[in-house]
Amino acid sequence: MEIKPRILIVDDEEIVLDSCSQILEGSGYATRTATDGSIGLRQVAEFRPDLVFVDLKMPGISGFEVLERIRTLDPSIVTIVITGYATLASAVEAMQKGAYDFLPKPFTPDEFRLITRRGIEKRELVLETIALRREKELLQENFAAIISHELRAPLSAVQQNLIRLMQELSDQVNEAQMARLERMKSRIYDLLEMIHTWLRAISSDIASIKENFGPTSVEAAISKAVENVYPYAVRKDIEIVVSIEEPLDPVHGDEGTLVEALVNLLGNAIRYSRSGSTVNVDAEQQTDHILVAVRDSGIGIAEDELPYIFGNFYRGRAGAGDEAGAGLGLPITRRIIEAHGGTISVTSKLGEGSTFVIALPAGGSGTGTHHTPEAGGPENPQGGRAT
Numbered sequence: 021m022e023i024k025p026r027i028l029i030v031d032d033e034e035i036v037l038d039s040c041s042q043i044l045e046g047s048g049y050a051t052r053t054a055t056d057g058s059i060g061l062r063q064v065a066e067f068r069p070d071l072v073f074v075d076l077k078m079p080g081i082s083g084f085e086v087l088e089r090i091r092t093l094d095p096s097i098v099t100i101v102i103t104g105y106a107t108l109a110s111a112v113e114a115m116q117k118g119a120y121d122f123l124p125k126p127f128t129p130d131e132f133r134l135i136t137r138r139g140i141e142k143r144e145l146v147l148e149t150i151a152l153r154r155e156k157e158l159l160q161e162n163f164a165a166i167i168s169h170e171l172r173a174p175l176s177a178v179q180q181n182l183i184r185l186m187q188e189l190s191d192q193v194n195e196a197q198m199a200r201l202e203r204m205k206s207r208i209y210d211l212l213e214m215i216h217t218w219l220r221a222i223s224s225d226i227a228s229i230k231e232n233f234g235p236t237s238v239e240a241a242i243s244k245a246v247e248n249v250y251p252y253a254v255r256k257d258i259e260i261v262v263s264i265e266e267p268l269d270p271v272h273g274d275e276g277t278l279v280e281a282l283v284n285l286l287g288n289a290i291r292y293s294r295s296g297s298t299v300n301v302d303a304e305q306q307t308d309h310i311l312v313a314v315r316d317s318g319i320g321i322a323e324d325e326l327p328y329i330f331g332n333f334y335r336g337r338a339g340a341g342d343e344a345g346a347g348l349g350l351p352i353t354r355r356i357i358e359a360h361g362g363t364i365s366v367t368s369k370l371g372e373g374s375t376f377v378i379a380l381p382a383g384g385s386g387t388g389t390h391h392t393p394e395a396g397g398p399e400n401p402q403g404g405r406a407t
């Protein structure tokens with residue numbers, strides 16, 4: 021059986037209630053009426069309407085209060101205010117407070133039918149959005165579970181068995197066979213690393229690093245990060261030049277994840293640069309912030325791609341062909357920096373190079389005064405900020 025959309029009308033004029041009920045009769049709606057605000061609110065709890073019409077001017081609880089309470093009870097319920105000419109200004113105010121639309125008195129049956137239909141359509145959209153959001157969350161949660169349980173565990177078992185087998189067979193296989201086993205081992209290692217990165221990008225453990233925050237030296241984090249990517253830079257014949265305007269205040273943070281964020285930025289700078297070029301790391305103190313800039317003169321990022329690069333799994337056009345990557349380094353980096361109360365921004369020019377700037381609150385205040393937009397992705401393209 022099809023479920024009828026439920027409509028509640030709250031108005032102190034019985035004649036309005038009667039005519040509204042009559043208009044909607046036979047139109048496939050379930051309708052209820054209430055002659056004042058408190059009856060109306062009871063009906064909201066019992067009847068669970070999809071759409072509520074509320075007269076703004078009623079004795080007893082005001083229409084505004086009814087609207088407000090409906091919003092706290094269930095913000096997905098669509099509300100439309102009924103107003104006399106004199107209360108048009110209040111209608112605007114009601115809409116600013118979340119009412120979807122207003123219906124001026126007197127109205128014709130057609131006007132009432134039309135606004136009802138639009139209200140119900142709005143309610144369907146609201147419910148659909150909630151369902152989609154929930155589905156997306158479930159998908160993310162399940163994705164993490166699938167990867168960690170169904171993939172990581174068996175792969176780790178394969179890895180351990182392979183390592184044991186290689187030890188046991190070390191004097192029975194020839195060199196070519198051993199090389200093949202080594203390749204298997206290395207491919208499995210890469211896969212496990214990739215799974216680890218995926219899990220890191222979608223799991224909530226970055227948010228929980230705050231529990232271990234303490235005074236952290238940015239200089240130390242920079243030097244550990246440079247040390248970490250050094251072999252990679254050498255292989256590509258890229259020089260890393262660090263310049264720190266000392267002294268820098270410590271930040272309130274976690275060294276391990278700060279190093280991870282810097283390694284991601286430095287890794288990108290090296291990966292997306294031509295061999296023989298230079299990557300610069302500059303750090304300086306600015307009243308209440310520490311700025312760290314990672315600058316390269318590499319391939320750069322096209323302007324139309326900048327808003328997307330902080331989204332999960334996004335890989336740019338220019339570099340994707342020649343180098344393997346998951347497209348997770350920047351989103352993870354951003355989550356780390358934001359967990360520190362900081363911001364990250366980027367400037368880049370295709371073919372000329374890129375500069376990523378991290379701003380961290382200095383002196384362990386832990387509260388950023390800069391703000392970056394919400395996490396972005398291709399469907400929510402506000403990820404980065406070109407400054």
Ligand SMILES: Nc1ncnc2c1ncn2[C@@H]1O[C@H](COP(=O)(O)OP(=O)(O)OP(=O)(O)O)[C@@H](O)[C@H]1O
Pocket residue numbers: 284288289292316318319320321329334335336337338339340344345346347348349350351373374
């Ligand atoms: N310094 C840079 N120069 C040019 N392009 C860059 C730079 N840093 C990031 N990008 C672009 O942004 C995209 C996203 O970067 P991100 O670090 O998130 O992923 P990735 O490097 O592709 O993979 P990984 O997950 O291994 O880091 C890259 O694919 C690249 O196109």
Ligand SMILES: [Mg+2]
Pocket residue numbers: 284287288345348349350
């Ligand atoms: Mg990267």
